[in-house]
Amino acid sequence: MTAVYRKELLIYFTSPIVYAYLLVFYFFSGLGFNAICIAQQTNNLTGAIDYMFTISMFILPVLTMRLFGEERKNKTDILLYTSPAGTFGIVAGKLLAAATVYGVASAIFVVYAFVIGLFTAVQWAVFFCGLLGFLLMGVSLIAIGGFISVLTENQIVAAVITFAISLLLSLMDYIASMVSGIAKTVLEYLSYNTHFTPFQTGQIGLSHIIFFLSVTGLFAFFTARSIDHRRFSA
Amino acid sequence: MIEVSNLSKRYGAITAIDHVSFKVDKGEIIGFLGPNGAGKSTTMNIITGYISATAGYVRIDGYDVMENPEQTKRRIGYLPEQPPLYPDMTVKEYLDFICDLKNVRKDRRKALEEICEQVRIADVYKRLIRNLSKGYKQRVGIAQALIGNPDVLILDEPTVGLDPKQIIEIRDLIKKLGERRTVILSSHILSEIQAVCERVIIISSGKLVADGRAEELSAKLSDDHDVQIRVEGPEEIVFQTLSKVHGVKSVRKLGKREEGSFDYLIEPKEKTDVRRALFNRMAEKKYPILSMSSNQLTLEDVFLKLTTGDYDGGLSEFTPEIPGKDNAAEAPESGTEAAAAESEQEGSDKA
Numbered sequence: 407m408t409a410v411y412r413k414e415l416l417i418y419f420t421s422p423i424v425y426a427y428l429l430v431f432y433f434f435s436g437l438g439f440n441a442i443c444i445a446q447q448t449n450n451l452t453g454a455i456d457y458m459f460t461i462s463m464f465i466l467p468v469l470t471m472r473l474f475g476e477e478r479k480n481k482t483d484i485l486l487y488t489s490p491a492g493t494f495g496i497v498a499g500k501l502l503a504a505a506t507v508y509g510v511a512s513a514i515f516v517v518y519a520f521v522i523g524l525f526t527a528v529q530w531a532v533f534f535c536g537l538l539g540f541l542l543m544g545v546s547l548i549a550i551g552g553f554i555s556v557l558t559e560n561q562i563v564a565a566v567i568t569f570a571i572s573l574l575l576s577l578m579d580y581i582a583s584m585v586s587g588i589a590k591t592v593l594e595y596l597s598y599n600t601h602f603t604p605f606q607t608g609q610i611g612l613s614h615i616i617f618f619l620s621v622t623g624l625f626a627f628f629t630a631r632s633i634d635h636r637r638f639s640a
Numbered sequence: 641m642i643e644v645s646n647l648s649k650r651y652g653a654i655t656a657i658d659h660v661s662f663k664v665d666k667g668e669i670i671g672f673l674g675p676n677g678a679g680k681s682t683t684m685n686i687i688t689g690y691i692s693a694t695a696g697y698v699r700i701d702g703y704d705v706m707e708n709p710e711q712t713k714r715r716i717g718y719l720p721e722q723p724p725l726y727p728d729m730t731v732k733e734y735l736d737f738i739c740d741l742k743n744v745r746k747d748r749r750k751a752l753e754e755i756c757e758q759v760r761i762a763d764v765y766k767r768l769i770r771n772l773s774k775g776y777k778q779r780v781g782i783a784q785a786l787i788g789n790p791d792v793l794i795l796d797e798p799t800v801g802l803d804p805k806q807i808i809e810i811r812d813l814i815k816k817l818g819e820r821r822t823v824i825l826s827s828h829i830l831s832e833i834q835a836v837c838e839r840v841i842i843i844s845s846g847k848l849v850a851d852g853r854a855e856e857l858s859a860k861l862s863d864d865h866d867v868q869i870r871v872e873g874p875e876e877i878v879f880q881t882l883s884k885v886h887g888v889k890s891v892r893k894l895g896k897r898e899e900g901s902f903d904y905l906i907e908p909k910e911k912t913d914v915r916r917a918l919f920n921r922m923a924e925k926k927y928p929i930l931s932m933s934s935n936q937l938t939l940e941d942v943f944l945k946l947t948t949g950d951y952d953g954g955l956s957e958f959t960p961e962i963p964g965k966d967n968a969a970e971a972p973e974s975g976t977e978a979a980a981a982e983s984e985q986e987g988s989d990k991a
Contacts, residue, residue: 409740413726416737420728485724485784488688489741490713638692 410491410499411506414473418507427468431511434461439518449526451519452536452606459602462544463576467568469504470551474629475559487637497552497630501622504548512540532608539605542618543598547572549625556632641666641822642687642792647696649682649846656682657846659696666791669818671833671840672826675947679846680826681721684796687824688718700792714742717790721797723781727770731761731780734769735787742788751787759783759813775806782813793823799832811836830943844947857942867908867915867934868894872901873927879904885921887912901930 418424438457477483551568578597601614642664649656657679685691689705698705700712756762759779799807842850871878882891894903908914
């Protein structure tokens with residue numbers, strides 16, 4: 407796992423895509439920080455984090471679109487799957503690498519928090535709670551995106567589908583409002599807003615943490631199963 | 641060392657390999673030969689544990705590839721048909737990654753130095769893989785397979801796309817590597833197999849059609865001692881004279897190939913060698929023999945005979961399996977390629 411993790415990080419940071427991702431992330435988060443925190447003179451950063459939740463939906467697929475598909479296209483996957491590393495270790499290594507890049511991007515909020523700290527007291531607890539929600543949400547999207555990239559060798563297709571799914575997950579509230587009964591309950595439960603918003607108000611709900619971790623685990627599992635199925639189905 | 645038993649792989653209706661069985665002993669270098677699309681890569685992918693078989697099993701050192709993947713993968717170094725390289729890495733980064741992947745920790749630097757020297761990539765060690773020539777890329781691929789010092793090396797068409805000089809280098813390297821290891825080398829180039837391997841396994845349309853030493857195979861298949869001869873002198877008289885030589889069953893005129901001389905194909909009576917009698921007779925009559933060659937099958941002939949299906953020598957019951965997949969059309973192509981590679985090699989040998 408660590409071998410794959412280190413290799414993925416190396417590839418990420420030698421490719422222009424990650425720098426473009428970081429640039430866009432930093433630019434928009436800076437914009438949000440300026441418009442929400444500075445302009446409204448608040449010491450609460452969660453507004454800016456909430457705003458980046460939407461932006462991340464758009465740009466996160468860039469991190470995952472080549473994760474598995476490209477290896478298959480270039481036939482480097484043979485190398486990984488004929489090595490002593492197991493399928494799950496390989497999947498974990500790759501997802502962790504993507505999560506690390508996401509973490510590096512998210513770390514900019516800590517800088518903003520210190521900037522606020524220069525002028526007034528920061529609500530650190532609320533801030534870290536919001537950041538935790540942001541990280542959990544992102545990691546679960548990465549797992550979904552990784553799974554999509556197993557399904558297709560085409561990076562554009564992978565990115566578009568991942569983007570569509572992210573969008574759907576964030577619009578789930580709206581869709582839920584159109585139906586009623588049990589469908590409404592299910593759709594509301596699946597909505598990312600339902601589980602993300604409480605973090606931004608400083609509540610750490612165990613059920614929400616479990617939701618994001620379950621999505622992550624489930625899609626990592628799907629990814630590994632899908633790879634093994636392709637290799638071992640007779 | 642390697643035991644392949646009744647291996648089959650089907651993709652839907654297509655049978656890629658069909659009940660292939662063979663054993664490879666420790667220290668053997670075997671050539672895995674077949675036309676394009678015969679199932680060589682599929683077999684190798686199964687042996688290395690990349691994909692599973694539909695039926696049958698592969699054992700390495702007694703360990704089943706599917707049941708004990710960790711044990712078997714540790715023992716195998718694999719160079720797939722397309723070297724699995726990351727173009728954006730330097731050679732050093734790449735080989736370090738492979739060491740990590742194969743859990744090589746002890747004396748890593750020394751091991752890497754040795755390998756780089758062996759495959760001669762030390763001079764490109766710090767360069768990006770994307771900027772390397774095809775020959776270097778191939779050698780980095782071989783270096784990758786050597787990391788972890790595996791007992792078994794599986795090389796899928798290691799010389800494809802290389803120039804003649806590189807081909808010879810890689811062949812010599814494989815021979816050297818085979819001194820201490822078990823090697824399976826696939827190719828559709830016959831001269832390559834002949835130059836490197838002790839034993840040859842031929843598959844065609846997914847079926848094993850021959851398994852044995854190269855000389856054995858050609859001896860088994862060449863059932864006659866036909867002689868082709870070129871004699872200076874009037875065609876009709878020479879023809880008559882040849883026909884009367886003791887032991888000659890029939891003579892066929894092959895026409896004029898060189899000014900003042902004609903070629904003939906002589907079929908001797910069963911199991912007689914007529915070359916001496918021919919020489920004496922022609923010398924007596926003062927018709928000089930300009931050339932004479934006995935028609936012993938080369939490995940190339942064996943290959944063509946087996947893979948195009950016009951062989952009924954009983955090595956197997958060969959029937960082309962997949963309709964529309966005409967190996968008769970494929971085989972001659974690889975044959976010519978082989979011939980080209982061979983003549984290229986001769987050329988550079990002289991140089």
